[in-house]
Amino acid sequence: MGERAVLAEVADLAAVLALHAALAADPPAGVDELVPAARTVLVGFDPARTSADAVRSWIVAAAGTTPDAVAPGPLVEVPVRYDGADLDDTAALLGIPVADLVARHAGAEWTVAFTGFAPGFAYLVSADWPFDVPRLTQPRTRVPAGAVGLAAEFSGAYPRETPGGWRLIASTDAVLFDPDAADPVLLPPRSRARFVAQRARVAAAAPSAPGSGASGGRGTSGGGDAGDSPSPPPSPxxxxxxxxxxxxxxxxxxxxxxxxxxxxxxxxxxxxxxxxxxxxxxxxxxxxxxxxxxxxxxxxxxxxxxxxxxxxxxxxxxxxxxxxxxxxxxxxxxxxxxxxxxxxxxxxxxxxxxxxxxxxxxxxxxxxxxxxxxxxxxxxxxxxxxxxxxxxxxxRAGDPASPIPVVDAFPWSVPSTVIDVRITAGPRADWFAPSAWPTLVDAEWTVSTHSDRVGMRLDGPPLERTRHDELPSEGMRPGAIQVPPHGRPVVLLADGPVTGGYPVIAAVTDAALDALAQARPGDAVRFRRA
Structure with a gap:
């Protein structure tokens, strides 16, 4: 995945959890990021301190020593109300009574497989959950913060108001993401969660036990931790x-x-x-x-x-x-x-x-x-x-770090309206037809008006895919060139999501990202192999 990351692909979510645990136990110098996802673990590294080959060797060695069972993470109890807008329709879709859906969801022990989409949004899986729930055919433009939903094999809760296509069955007042806290994410990867009903929608919903922590706030830790977990004071x-x-x-x-x-x-x-x-x-x-x-x-x-x-x-x-x-x-x-x-x-x-x-x-x-x-x-x-x-x-301004340097002139140039961008092959280049890579590097792409700090959309000839199945969400980086079903590339920029489900055909080199930052709508972009 570009010059600064390697994507390790495994068989299933259980293997993701195992590999992530093994890698997190003893990361070598130079490895600065581990991002678990649905079938992959993205390993980010500093090329000044290690190499892609060394990182690959370390991943293979860690996978070879991964234990069959991964030590469970801390248990967090999340207080919920089963009052979601899609609760009745989801139960009908699954062919079960609402009471059974609530009881199964509240009775399952969930594990955070990975996070993504938004800070603190946890993709939760459970061996106790037997359903594959289709997403809404028309995503909502506004899902309120605290909404608890279902999609495919996952459950999750929205930390903030965003668009979304998950089926909403409940809501929580728990603070899922607090950037001011010492531990900003309530449900980090490999932690466990139970949804504790505060106000049962139906009699079958498990009531919250006294002292279970179903009183709002950040949620509580179970599995041996006593009492509520108070919110830490603001960072200095x-x-x-x-x-x-x-x-x-x-x-x-x-x-x-x-x-x-x-x-x-x-x-x-x-x-x-x-x-x-x-x-x-x-x-x-x-x-x-x-x-x-x-x-x-x-x-x-x-x-x-x-x-x-x-x-x-x-x-x-x-x-x-x-x-x-x-x-x-x-x-x-x-x-x-x-x-x-x-x-x-x-x-x-x-x-x-x-x-x-x-x-x-x-x-x-x-x-x-x-x-x-x-x-x-x-x-x-x-x-x-x-x-x-x-x-x-x-x-407002702070204190200067050093004197203003004596510089007669600093060399600079006017940004060009035609920008040459160096790229390397991406992890999903094999999802595309043989013609796609030549098209990517031969075409002159036009920066779309639908571009911002999140991503740059490019207009030009479509890149033909040979695989059209859905790609499970995997780690992303600034510079990743995703290709949605319409075939036109999108380059992720600084505020881009950390996971995504579109195949990455190539990645922009780190140095070229700065030049790409100056491309404005209507400018031309040409890709060149690094």
Whole structure:
């Protein structure tokens, strides 16, 4: 799966749980991520510290020593009300009374096979559950947070309001995902769960026993843990800081096309359903930060399409990189890719982008925003991080890391409207006809208007598949090129989902992702084998 991950495929979910347990027991240096899914475990690694061959050898060795039985994870009791909108229809579809459906669901012990779709969304399986439940033919555009549903062999609960096609049979008030908590996900992979009925819909539903923890909140741990599990206090990084209480460095006058706070993201949390996120063009953010004396991972502003304006509340050094746009301070042209002083009271303007898509604005000291799971950045798919900036908001800055470097000129170029992107073969290239790979690399693809931080959709000739069966969900990475049934490729970007069910024909190299971040609707993309 690209240069930084290997996908290990096994026979079934039981083998996934066993392999994941074996790999998690003793990961070698350089392995930084394990993402279990329906039939696979994705192993992410740092190529500077290990190699794909070494990772493959380690996976094979671990699989060869996997015990037949995997030690059970902690048991979490999830309080539920069997009041789902699809409860009656699902029982009728399965040919059983509603009372039996409730009793079977509440009586089963479930195991988290993997997470995905959204942070904290657990795919639960059980040997006590005999049903294969078809998804809705027309997915809902809005499924409320806490809804408990069924799909195929799985049960799961929605941590936040999202679209979804699962059949809803219950609801819970348990907090399934809390980015401020020490353990943000209530149901991580390999943990066990029981659904405890708070208010039985029918007499056959198992009532909650006194002290069972069916009182809302984060749920409770069973299997030897006594009492409720209190929510931990906020992380120190989320408590008020001097920088957060200080006057803003800039006051937003015009937020531009779409402006968010971004740093280098949240790597290493995909097993919890949390994407890397962060700046789509990481190189541009790193450069902007270095040019004003910040650590390269400091938070800045990502401004899509330009059109940004702000007034300096105090003397403030800034730097603009990324897409090509006119930069002005109080009406006078200023340089991009260079530190610029904006005096107190002066206005900073970034015009509409002329080439490229995303500008990056670094503020000396770094942008101060609340930290969620180790990052100040905004993940638009997961709803993590601060909301997009609005007019009137203040942008606060922290303490500088180092002096502003003395740089006469920084080499940069205007983003091209035709972008060459290096790719490697993906794990599901064999799902496609022999003509698909030549089509992928020979065609000139056009960036669709339906592209955002989650993924880039490309228009062009369809890539023919030889296999049309449904692919069980498996781990995904930024740069994965998925091909939905219509045959046009979709490149996952920073906020893309951590698991997906479309086959990946190829993967964009890590270096090429930054160039791809500047492709705007209507631009051309050409793929080249790395």
């Amino acid at each position: 990084s989320l408590r008020p800081t001097p920088e957060a209480d200080s006057p803003p460095a800039l006051r937003v006058l015009a937020p531009g096309g779409f402006t968010t706070v971004q740093d280098l993201g949240r790597p290493g949390r995909a097993a919890l359903g949390v994407a890397r996120s962060g700046a789509v063009d990481r190189a541009a953010l790193r450069i902007a930060n270095r040019l004003v004396g910040n650590d390269e991972g400091a938070a800045g502003l990502e401004i899509a399409l330009g059109g940004f304006g702000a007034r300096a509340e105090s003397d403030t050094w800034v730097c603009v990189t990324g897409a090509f746009a006119e930069v002005r301070v109080d009406g006078r042209t200023a340089d991009a890719y260079a530190p610029v002083l904006v005096p107190a009271g002066a206005e900073l303007q970034i015009g509409a982008v002329r080439a490229g898509l995303r500008c990056y604005l670094a503020v000396r000291g770094g942008v101060v925003a609340p930290v969620a799971l180790g990052s100040r950045g905004t993940d638009v798919l997961a709803g993590l991080g601060p909301a997009p900036l609005r007019a009137g908001e203040g942008v």
